[in-house]
Amino acid sequence: DEVRVCVEKAFTLAQVDERLFSSFIEHLGRAIYTGIYEPGHPLADEQGFRTDVIDFVKDLRVPLIRYPGGNFLSGYRWMDGIGPKEKRPVRLDVAWKTLEPNEIGIGEFYDWTRKVGSKVMGSVNMGTGTVQDAADFFEYCNYPGGTYLSDLRRQNGHDAPFDIRTWCIGNEMDGHWQICHLDAADYGKKALETIKMLKWIDPQSEAVVCGSSSGLMKSFPEWDRIVLEHTYEKADFISLHRYYENFDNDDDFLASFVELGTYIKAAIATADYVKALKRSAKTMYLSLDEWNVWYQRRQEPHDWQKAPSILEDHYSLLDALVVGGLGLTLLNNANRVKIACLAQLVNVIAPIFTKEGGSAIRQTIYYPFRDISLHGRGVVLTPVVHGPKKETKYGDCPLVETAVIHDEEGKTVTVFCLNTGKNDLVEFTLDMRSFGKLRMSFWTCLTGKDLSAENTFEKPNAVNPRNMPVEKTAASTFSITLPPLSWNVMKFA
Ligand code: AHR
Structure with a gap:
C-alpha cells in the first residue's frame, strides 16, 4: 500500500x-x-x-x-x-x-x-x-x-x-x-x-x-x-x-x-x-x-x-x-x-x-x-493525504492517520502517523517542498508482533518505542516504510 x-x-x-x-x-x-x-x-x-x-x-x-x-x-x-x-x-x-x-x-x-x-x-x-x-x-x-x-x-x-x-x-x-x-x-x-x-x-x-x-x-x-x-x-x-x-x-x-x-x-x-x-x-x-x-x-x-x-x-x-x-x-x-x-x-x-x-x-x-x-507543541498544519481507507463501524478509516506540527521557534516539523493496517507495510511518501530541504533528525516507532503485550512489574519495558534508522541526507521528499500496526513519530529540521 x-x-x-x-x-x-x-x-x-x-x-x-x-x-x-x-x-x-x-x-x-x-x-x-x-x-x-x-x-x-x-x-x-x-x-x-x-x-x-x-x-x-x-x-x-x-x-x-x-x-x-x-x-x-x-x-x-x-x-x-x-x-x-x-x-x-x-x-x-x-x-x-x-x-x-x-x-x-x-x-x-x-x-x-x-x-x-x-x-x-x-x-x-x-x-x-x-x-x-x-x-x-x-x-x-x-x-x-x-x-x-x-x-x-x-x-x-x-x-x-x-x-x-x-x-x-x-x-x-x-x-x-x-x-x-x-x-x-x-x-x-x-x-x-x-x-x-x-x-x-x-x-x-x-x-x-x-x-x-x-x-x-x-x-x-x-x-x-x-x-x-x-x-x-x-x-x-x-x-x-x-x-x-x-x-x-x-x-x-x-x-x-x-x-x-x-x-x-x-x-x-x-x-x-x-x-x-x-x-x-x-x-x-x-x-x-x-x-x-x-x-x-x-x-x-x-x-x-x-x-x-x-x-x-x-x-x-x-x-x-x-x-x-x-x-x-x-x-x-x-x-x-x-x-x-x-x-x-x-x-x-x-x-x-x-x-x-x-x-x-x-x-x-x-x-x-x-x-x-x-x-505536539507548535502550529498544526493540514496536509493533503492520498491513501486507502477501510470501512469500520465508525465510518471510513484511513489506513494511515497523520498529524503534522510545525514548531516555528525550534524550526522543526514533526510528523506523527498511525498505521492501522494489520498486514500492510506502507510506503509513506512525505512531500515537504514548501520547507526547502530538511533532514530527518529522528524516527521512533511503537509496534510489535503481539498486540496483547503489556508492561508488567516483571517486564516493565516489554512495550517500548524504538529508534528507527533515519535518512541522513537533506531532501524535500522522503520515502519511509511504515511497519504494520505502528505508531510513529518523525522529526525533521
Ligand atoms: O474517570 C473515571 C470516571 O469516569 C470519572 O469519575 C467520571 O467523571 C467518568 O464517568
Whole structure:
C-alpha cells in the first residue's frame, strides 16, 4: 500500500494550546493513596509523595491536572481536606463506595502539582454542593488574604494564593449515576450563578461547563445546547468526555479516532448553533477533560475500603495504538479543542501504575501520550493525504492517520502517523517542498508482533518505542516504510 502526504507550511490550522496535554487525578481507588501519595514508601519525600511517580509525571510535561474529580466531586466537601491532617474526617465516598480519609486535600495536591511541574485545573461540586460552597472554595484558593477563608489558607501554610485559573463547574451532571444529577436547564442555571461568583472573586479565571458525559448519551447534543443557552456569555469552555472500548473487533477499535473526530465536530456544531441563536461574537472552545481507552473493568469487590483497586486497566500494545490515534484527533482539532485531559494519570485507567510498597511502571499508553505532549507543541498544519481507507463501524478509516506540527521557534516539523493496517507495510511518501530541504533528525516507532503485550512489574519495558534508522541526507521528499500496526513519530529540521 502507498500513502502520499503533501505538507504545505502555509496551510495552518491553529497554534496548539499546551493544555491539550493535560491529565486528571480523582480521589478514586489508588490514584491518590498508594498512587501519588504513600508516606511509608522508601521513595516517599517529606510530604509522603512518591518520587518515582513524580519523575514519571514530570517526563510527560502535563500542564494542567484536573482535581479532585470525577464522580467523587459531586459528593465532596472541600473543607474536609484542609487543616491539620489528624483532625480531618474520614467520610463515605458514595460515588465509588469507598472510605475517603482526606489525608490529601487541595493544599497538598497543589504542592504536588508544583513538584511535577503542572498546575491544578480545579473543579467544584455541583451535586450536593451549593453555589456558596463553590464560591468559598474559589475564595480559599485564589483570594490573596484579609478575609476569613483566604486567611485560613494562609494559616494552613499557603501564604500565596493557589491561582487556579481554570475551573470545571461540576462533573458529568447529565449522568443518572451522578450524585444529585440535574436536568440541563437546572444545571445551566446553577452553573451560570456559580460562574458569576467565580468571575467576581477572580476575574482572570476561566470556567468549563459540563457538556455531555459522552457522545453516546441519548441526551447529546440537546443537553449541551440547553446548558450553553443558559451559560454562553459567561462560560469559556464546554466539556466533552469520551472513553473507547474494544468490542472484540480490532479494526473498529483502531478507528476510535474517527469517532472522536465525529463527536468533536458535533459538539462544535452545537456550540456554533447557540452562538448563532444568541447573535454572539464569542466562540466557545471545547475541553475534552476526560479521554482514554477504558474497558477492562477488572476489579475486586471493594465496599467501603480505603483506596481499593478500582478501574485498574492493564493496557496492551493495541490500546497504546488506539491512544495514539486519539491524540492525532486532538491535534487535528486544535482550533477548537483547547484543553484535553487524559483520564486518568496514576493507577486508575492510567499511564502510570504503582505497586504498594514497590515500584512504578509506565503502561503502554504512556508512550503515545508522552510523544504528543513532547512533540505536539507548535502550529498544526493540514496536509493533503492520498491513501486507502477501510470501512469500520465508525465510518471510513484511513489506513494511515497523520498529524503534522510545525514548531516555528525550534524550526522543526514533526510528523506523527498511525498505521492501522494489520498486514500492510506502507510506503509513506512525505512531500515537504514548501520547507526547502530538511533532514530527518529522528524516527521512533511503537509496534510489535503481539498486540496483547503489556508492561508488567516483571517486564516493565516489554512495550517500548524504538529508534528507527533515519535518512541522513537533506531532501524535500522522503520515502519511509511504515511497519504494520505502528505508531510513529518523525522529526525533521
Ligand atoms: O474517570 C473515571 C470516571 O469516569 C470519572 O469519575 C467520571 O467523571 C467518568 O464517568
